[in-house]
Amino acid sequence: MEELRRSCENVRFQPFEHRWSVDGRTYRMANILAEQNWKDAKVRVVVLAHWDSRPFADQDPDPANRRKPVLGANDGASGVAVVLELARVLKGRLKDVGVLYLLTDGEDLGPGIDEMLLGARHFAKNLPSLRPDYGILLDMIGDKDLRVPIERYSYSSAPELVNELYALAARAGLARTLPKQLGEWVIDDHVPLIEAGVPTIDLIDFTYEPWHTVRDTPDQCSPESLGKVGRLMELWLLREPAYRPSKNR
Numbered sequence: 001m002e003e004l005r006r007s008c009e010n011v012r013f014q015p016f017e018h019r020w021s022v023d024g025r026t027y028r029m030a031n032i033l034a035e036q037n038w039k040d041a042k043v044r045v046v047v048l049a050h051w052d053s054r055p056f057a058d059q060d061p062d063p064a065n066r067r068k069p070v071l072g073a074n075d076g077a078s079g080v081a082v083v084l085e086l087a088r089v090l091k092g093r094l095k096d097v098g099v100l101y102l103l104t105d106g107e108d109l110g111p112g113i114d115e116m117l118l119g120a121r122h123f124a125k126n127l128p129s130l131r132p133d134y135g136i137l138l139d140m141i142g143d144k145d146l147r148v149p150i151e152r153y154s155y156s157s158a159p160e161l162v163n164e165l166y167a168l169a170a171r172a173g174l175a176r177t178l179p180k181q182l183g184e185w186v187i188d189d190h191v192p193l194i195e196a197g198v199p200t201i202d203l204i205d206f207t208y209e210p211w212h213t214v215r216d217t218p219d220q221c222s223p224e225s226l227g228k229v230g231r232l233m234e235l236w237l238l239r240e241p242a243y244r245p246s247k248n249r
């Protein structure tokens with residue numbers, strides 16, 4: 001919140017509670033929201049990432065590690081890192097576009113899918129009065145060997161946005177990182193938003209060997225990968241004329 005206050009307006013918590021099936025206790029959780037140019041915008045985009053990480057490394061090959069928490073360098077922190085940096089670089093530069101940065105809690109609580117995506121579900125039930133036109137979710141985009149094909153719920157929900165973003169990636173020299181190919185169906189924080197009527201896409205590299213293990217640490221990630229996704233988001237949100245679709249191509 002301190003970081004976001006440097007560059008955003010209306011930085012706030014969106015608290016909620018969850019009674020966890022694992023221990024029967026009720027936990028207080030909170031999404032974090034922050035705005036740039038939200039009120040005056042012609043197009044409003046929510047850019048989200050999850051700030052929690054999984055409490056159990058249940059995919060770890062070593063059973064002794066499966067009760068330890070996942071640090072979440074990629075699965076969580078990578079998206080948050082890009083959100084924080086985007087907020088910093090976009091300060092004062094947005095024209096027609098308004099951005100709501102949303103850091104969700106409880107995305108990865110589990111153990112089952114019914115106890116995941118908790119913050120996104122809460123946000124989707126409590127949308128701001130000025131509704132977002134689109135959402136873009138950034139998840140697991142720090143992998144050193146980053147490859148982000150088109151996630152399938154995203155393509156069903158917002159094909160025009162997917163086409164625009166992947167075409168922009170190609171023009172920005174990022175076609176190898178963001179190949180215009182259909183990947184998997186991934187249930188993630190974008191699904192509750194889609195169900196609430198906000199077309200939302202998920203930029204995710206789901207082929208990450210340390211996923212939900214104790215090895216999801218910063219040495220598995222690279223700043224270059226974060227930079228590629230961040231730069232693409234910056235170009236798209238600023239609608240720089242050089243990157244607008246051209247009828248001649």
Ligand SMILES: [Zn+2]
Pocket residue numbers: 054075108212
């Ligand atoms: Zn996860």
